Amino acid sequence: MTILVTGATGTVGRHLVEGLHAAGHRVRALSRSPERAALPEGVEVVAGDLTDPGGLSAAFSDVTAVHFIGFDGADWSPLARGRELADLAARGGARRVTLLKGDPGRTDFEDALMAAAETGGAFALTRLAPVEFMANALEWAGSVREEGVVREAFPEARSAMVHEADIAAVAAAALTAEGHGGQEYWLTGPEALTAPGKVRTIAGVLGREVAYVELSREEIVARWRQEGYAESDIAFFLAMRTDPPPAGYTVRPTVERVTGRPPRTFAAWVAEHAAAFTPGQDAGE
Numbered sequence: 106m107t108i109l110v111t112g113a114t115g116t117v118g119r120h121l122v123e124g125l126h127a128a129g130h131r132v133r134a135l136s137r138s139p140e141r142a143a144l145p146e147g148v149e150v151v152a153g154d155l156t157d158p159g160g161l162s163a164a165f166s167d168v169t170a171v172h173f174i175g176f177d178g179a180d181w182s183p184l185a186r187g188r189e190l191a192d193l194a195a196r197g198g199a200r201r202v203t204l205l206k207g208d209p210g211r212t213d214f215e216d217a218l219m220a221a222a223e224t225g226g227a228f229a230l231t232r233l234a235p236v237e238f239m240a241n242a243l244e245w246a247g248s249v250r251e252e253g254v255v256r257e258a259f260p261e262a263r264s265a266m267v268h269e270a271d272i273a274a275v276a277a278a279a280l281t282a283e284g285h286g287g288q289e290y291w292l293t294g295p296e297a298l299t300a301p302g303k304v305r306t307i308a309g310v311l312g313r314e315v316a317y318v319e320l321s322r323e324e325i326v327a328r329w330r331q332e333g334y335a336e337s338d339i340a341f342f343l344a345m346r347t348d349p350p351p352a353g354y355t356v357r358p359t360v361e362r363v364t365g366r367p368p369r370t371f372a373a374w375v376a377e378h379a380a381a382f383t384p385g386q387d388a389g390e
Contacts, residue, residue, distance in 0.1 A: 107167060108280055109197075111135045111155055112174035114142050116240050117205060120273035121172060122148055130281065135164055158189040165197035170280040171228075175214050176207035183208060187217030195227035201286070202228045203276045209234065209352065222286070229286025231279035236293050236353050237266040239374040242303060246381040249307060249315055256318045257300045258325035259346040263354040265293035266303075268369035271360045278363050290359050295368050297354040303371060310375040311382055 108125055112118040113134030125132045126145050136142045139150040153164045171194045194202055222230035245255045272292055279285035301317045308315035329339050360368040380386035
């Protein structure tokens with residue numbers, strides 16, 4: 106009874122591996138750099154890359170379930186060669202598969218998994234569609250730690266950001282229990298927050314003043330360009346902030362319905378990562 110977790114050292118994958126292992130499941134973790142994985146003792150860590158399916162036969166051998174990420178963890182580009190990956194999961198014996206989507210739309214990889222699940226009946230597929238990760242707030246850690254300030258634009262834009270551990274908990278339920286096949290789960294936290302609201306939460310948890318400084322559209326675009334983002338990325342960022350789809354700010358009950366407990370708050374996430382925002386602490390924590 107082995108569950109294969111791809112993207113095992115990522116923001117969600119690490120939570121998923123640790124949760125499954127703690128619950129007593131046999132976990133095999135796929136990593137490009139297994140020597141640096143630092144996963145719990147007893148987890149089987151194997152080397153592999155989803156962009157090279159030809160080298161993954163052993164990793165997929167004798168698995169009961171597979172968790173896929175739908176994107177290349179190095180650059181967030183959608184994964185190709187979906188048919189080969191779907192075949193690997195089916196031939197390995199997987200009866201349940203989860204897909205962590207990286208794009209609100211459908212990708213070729215997602216289509217390949219859906220075709221295998223629906224047409225061939227190879228496995229039950231559950232698609233996970235989280236909105237913004239709470240971990241995105243780590244982009245502010247340096248300025249909060251060093252200056253006590255967050256500089257952002259579009260203060261009215263709201264996000265129902267979700268804790269990565271809640272995404273992992275939903276994935277774990279779908280990988281280990283019946284009744285989730287064929288579902289697409291949109292995952293959110295318990296509240297929709299603006300950037301100033303997030304800053305107030307950070308300040309409240311840290312117990313010190315953190316200022317919000319509003320940037321203009323021109324200033325934020327200039328910063329994104331300086332940070333090396335492509336024009337296509339910048340166009341996407343602007344669309345998400347100026348005309349966001351309702352899915353991005355609509356709070357949904359999915360996490361509680363699937364896991365049996367309410368989703369974690371942003372305040373809880375900040376408390377877990379307080380060291381990253383605190384002067385003199387290890388910014389990597």
